[in-house]
Amino acid sequence: MSVRLTYEDGTIRVDAPEGAVDSLPPLPGVEADPRTGNGRAPAHRYAAIRRALSVAGLHVEDRVLDLPALDLSTAYDLREYQREALDAWRDADDRGVLELPTGAGKTVIAIEAMVELGTPTLVVVPTIDLLEQWATELEAEFDVPIGRFGGGTQRQEAITVSTYDSAYLKAEDVGDAFGLVVFDEVHHLGGEGYRDIARLLAAPARLGLTATFERPDDAHEVVAELVGDRAYSVDVDDLAGEHLAPYDVRRIEVELTPAERERYDAKQSTFVEYVREAGITFTNGSDYQELVKRSGNDPRAREALLAKSAARDIMMNAERKIERLASILDRHREDRIIVFTAHTDLVYRLSERFLLPAITAETGAEERREILSRFRDGTYGRVVAANVLDEGVDVPDANVAVVLSGSGSEREFTQRLGRILRPKDDGGRAILYELVSAETAEERVADRRR
Structure with a gap:
């Protein structure tokens, strides 16, 4: 029996002679299509369907991909760990995720993969x-x-x-045009809508790149299904000192001012009292969603939610953090510094007080490129940013980072640390300072991201 495979609108159509689809062995993701009398599966199942048909000893008339061979070459010479990462991916049937720190050369590995496969390639990026x-x-x-x-x-x-x-908009139309798809910052693929990109592409070779694969919402399990499991992982500490700069993380606790302490304790108490009475434990993300849901018709729930937000603002924007930042900037006046915050308003306050170039989500693309260009050529020695430099931007070399505020995300912390880990010409150490408000919930936030 000969089985014909074709690509149609983000699916793989499976045809057998005289409608004998029901007599085929079970095929991954294939279900009967009563409209056409054939079998059909999401396009990402293509490679698995081919393997299943091969194991069954069936002849396949494959019309899914008709791609030219590309004669590509690269001048890159992979480092040992980069070669190990690529070999691990190839050993996993050219599928899977590579987890390497920011600055470790994930792009270089992907380019070498394109050379070795010599097939049309789609690279998907977040920004x-x-x-x-x-x-x-x-x-x-x-x-x-x-x-x-x-x-x-x-x-x-x-x-x-x-x-x-x-x-997301083009995948259905170009799903049979590429043999390899590279997902940079592949954790984004866990988002509900973006998953369809991988589902609609037939590309059998799939490479995911990220500094931190796992997501708090466990959506990395979906990524593993669509791209492949984690094929290779290397930690920052495994590369620091040889391929990345050696580094220190220094956590500095600052006290709230008496006025800040009074406001913080009052707001935090309002929040804690409500969730205790309501039996909300915050053991998972759905607990927070329950609080948000209640706030729609329960005034006390809304008051608790607003109180929590106010307490968070107080602890993350504490005045003594700014005082400590002043001493850090003075101590490292000859260094290249990036200051990270979680709040746009604080960025502008710091920019005005310390005459720092500011980058936020409100900064236009041209202005951002200009600031980073001047940071790169040494015109600027320091910048302050609100989240937008965490990923998706080629940040020039720096050797000092100051985290004034942030989330409990390990990914965010790893991205920020990675901004200062490119090897230094003088072999110097990189330093990341974490400023944390003492005796507040920020201590637990800082512990989580570490």
Whole structure:
């Protein structure tokens, strides 16, 4: 029996002679389609369906992918751990996630994968900045045109870079055009809508890149299903001192002022009393959602939610953090410094007080590129940012980071640390300062992200 496979609108259509689909062995994800009398599966099941048919000894007429072979080469010479990572991915049937620290050269590994497979490739990235960085790198490395989906351009080439947003809109139309898909910052693929990108693409080779694979909401399990399991992982400490800069993390606790302490304790008490009476334990994310849901019709729940937000603002924007920042900036006046905060308002306060170039979500793309360019060439020695430099931006080398406030996310912390870990010409150590308000919930937040 011969089985024909074709790609149709984000699915793999399975046809057997004279409608004999029901007589086929079980195939991954394939269900009968009563409209056409054939079998059908999400496109990401293509490789698994091919394997199952091969094991069953059936002849396959494969019309899913008809792709040209690309003759690519690269001047990169992979480091030992980069070679190990790529080999592990290849041993996993060219599927899976590579987890490496920021600055460890994940892009280099992906480029070598493109060379070795020699197949049309789609690279999916979270931001326009990353789209431009990838496109520029690929144009410099390969003597082929590079396509773009995003940033006002919709041009498809054998090698194309796309934002997640554009890929979500285009995947169904280009699902049979690529043999390899690279998901940069692959944890984004766990988002409910973005999952469809991977489902609609038939590409059998799938490479995920990230500094931190696991997500608090366990959506990394979906990523593993769509891209592959974690094929290789290396920790920051395994590379620090040789391939990345050696580093120190210094946690500095600061006291709230008497006025801040009074306000914080009052707000925190309002919150704690309500959740205790309501029996909300916050052992998982759904508990917080329960509080948000109650706040819609319960005035006390709304009061508790607002009190928690106010307490968080007090502890994260404590005045003595700013005083301590002043001493750090003075101590490291010859160093290149990035100051991270969780609040845009604080960024502008710090920018005005210390004359620091500021980057927030409100900063235009051109202005942001200008600031980072001047930071790169040494015109600016320090910048302050609210979250937007955590990922998706090529941040010039720095050797000191100051975290004034942030979430309990391990990923956020790892990204911020990675911003200062590129090896230094003088072999110097990088330093990350965490400023934490003492005797507040921020102590637990800082513990979680570490």
